[in-house]
Amino acid sequence: MTDDGATINRPDDPGALDTLATEDQNGGVAVAGRPKDSRMGFVRTLATILFIVALPVALVTTNVRLLANAPAVYAWAFDRYDAEETTGLSREDLDATAAALRDYFNNDEDVFYHTVTKDGIEQPVFNARETLHLRDVKQLFVSVNRLQEVTSIFVLAYVIAFFIWARDGNLRHLATHALLGLGLGLVALGSIGIIAAFGFDAAWDRFHEVLFTNDLWRLDPTTDRLIQMFPEPFWRDMVIVLGAMSALEALLIAALSSVYLLGSRGERTRLRDRVEVAPTTQAA
Numbered sequence: 001m002t003d004d005g006a007t008i009n010r011p012d013d014p015g016a017l018d019t020l021a022t023e024d025q026n027g028g029v030a031v032a033g034r035p036k037d038s039r040m041g042f043v044r045t046l047a048t049i050l051f052i053v054a055l056p057v058a059l060v061t062t063n064v065r066l067l068a069n070a071p072a073v074y075a076w077a078f079d080r081y082d083a084e085e086t087t088g089l090s091r092e093d094l095d096a097t098a099a100a101l102r103d104y105f106n107n108d109e110d111v112f113y114h115t116v117t118k119d120g121i122e123q124p125v126f127n128a129r130e131t132l133h134l135r136d137v138k139q140l141f142v143s144v145n146r147l148q149e150v151t152s153i154f155v156l157a158y159v160i161a162f163f164i165w166a167r168d169g170n171l172r173h174l175a176t177h178a179l180l181g182l183g184l185g186l187v188a189l190g191s192i193g194i195i196a197a198f199g200f201d202a203a204w205d206r207f208h209e210v211l212f213t214n215d216l217w218r219l220d221p222t223t224d225r226l227i228q229m230f231p232e233p234f235w236r237d238m239v240i241v242l243g244a245m246s247a248l249e250a251l252l253i254a255a256l257s258s259v260y261l262l263g264s265r266g267e268r269t270r271l272r273d274r275v276e277v278a279p280t281t282q283a284a
Helices: 012-069 069-082 083-087 093-108 127-166 171-198 201-213 225-229 232-263 265-277
Strands: 115-118 120-125
Touching: 012 093, 012 127, 012 171, 012 232, 069 083, 069 093, 083 093, 083 127, 083 225, 083 232, 093 127, 127 225, 171 201, 171 232, 201 232, 232 265
Parallel strands: none
Antiparallel strands: 115 120
């Protein structure tokens, strides 16, 4: 006790130790911990939402990139829609033009230029209007490629993070998040499939009006070789192929995720039982 009558709790006083630990140390930890937990919770929630959205986007954009760079797609278009007859070009010129287009979509050239021979005269394969439209198409492909790269890297990083820091059912959470993302993607693909089957012409026009700021995409099938090589029915077929590829991949991943969730139910039950029967401890 001091001269003014105040009481001092000495270190050897058990009451003093309890009071200091409770009021000073624990209080500080609690106050400091809440904002940290809140921030980490927000980051985890945001990452989960981004993963659910990024997974189907990564699948679709990867397939777009594969189809745009597949020689078989171009050969199939020329065969199915008889490009030799409609364009008046030889198959050798058509195949060379297809190879030049694939190179153009992946290089740094701003303007597409490729020549063919018709009636013994060498000439540009596409006219000025078609060439300008191809520049717009390339910009669209570049954007799709960047989106594919960003979403694919994020999905891969998210999955790796779950495997590195897997604890107490975290992999089950990953499988659940994958199912949510794939479900979202399948709903979108189903909607696109319905549009392609019953209203493709109007949707195709609307697609161009939204993505392009000009009307260069309105080509004449009687004179413009670009649309003769790749007529509108070809793009409808490609939408169907793209949807089928993406749906099959989504179903495969969904099946693997479902098998894991079903197979790990016993582990989750055992973990919950251990937590429930663990003895409650209290400070002495």
